Amino acid sequence: MKTYLFSLGFHEDFMIRRLHNTFADKSDNILLVAPKPIAGASLRAYQGIQSYCSKLFLKEPNLLEIELTDFFDIVKNISTEILQYPEPFIVDVSGGMRLIGFAIVVSTLAVNKKAKFFITQEGDNFEIFFENLELKSLISNISKEKMAILLNIYRNQGITIDELANVMNRSRKTLINHLIELKEAGIVFQKGKNGGYYLSKLGEIICYRQSQVLNIK
Structure with missing residues (x-):
């Protein structure tokens, strides 16, 4: 069992690729984070990932809508939510707002969750991958x-x-x-x-x- 954590944008493609490439199964949890109120295009992307998960008998993706207020309020709200999910985490912040993506990374590190992070450049094959242990080693x-x-x-x-x-x-x-x-x-x-x-x-x-x-x- 693992937990997928995504920043939700206007397209679901990157989330589908990550689920496929990391062999998601029916025991895995899926959490999407988006700014509140959710945009129409983001809602369609959410419905798209719901449909994909249903066809593959994966768990229903959960949606966390975050009000864009103080940055540390955003981090606190995301941290509180992800504490309810089991490790390890697979975090992909290739889509959505950069602020939300950054807050997701900070939140995951703040609650000391074992995680792998992915960021893919839009329209490119360039991908960044790192683990939270590596970041902690760098700053500790x-x-x-x-x-x-x-x-x-x-x-x-x-x-x-x-x-x-x-x-x-x-x-x-x-x-x-x-x-x-x-x-x-x-x-x-x-x-x-x-x-x-x-x-x-x-x-x-x-x-x-x-x-x-x-x-x-």
Whole structure:
């Protein structure tokens, strides 16, 4: 069971593609968010996704209409609603108002829901994909020891666990535990079961930021 969260616009095509491409099934929940009062074209898109779900025996999509007032009121209202739905979330904000799409992303992060986010450029094949763990890693404080591990990988991409243990004078077990958490956060990855460690693009951003602070080259 998963929950789909969409920003509702004038067309239902992107929602149908997301449901199809991520293998939606009859146990999944579907929530659409739109500004209140809902526009006629958006209502037709809602009816279109209702028809699609009915034909495939998916759950009836729920519609949340949000009054466009203070931004944090919008976030609060969306957050309150999505707390009622189970993880994981698949969030696609390719349609609808940018304000609603941004508020959906902020709301999902605010309530700490496990989620995958998708944004597709209208009329193009370009798609952005990220997970909430990656965003949280980017804005969260990383412990000194984990940062030391990252900076060593930053200086020597492909460094092995034994080389890290030697350079840092730390036990393999301690380093492995840290690296498992860093891999789960999408900051580092390993090539092969016993291969060396590398920084992901997210890890490179974090280390570049830290290296500028510390004036490390």
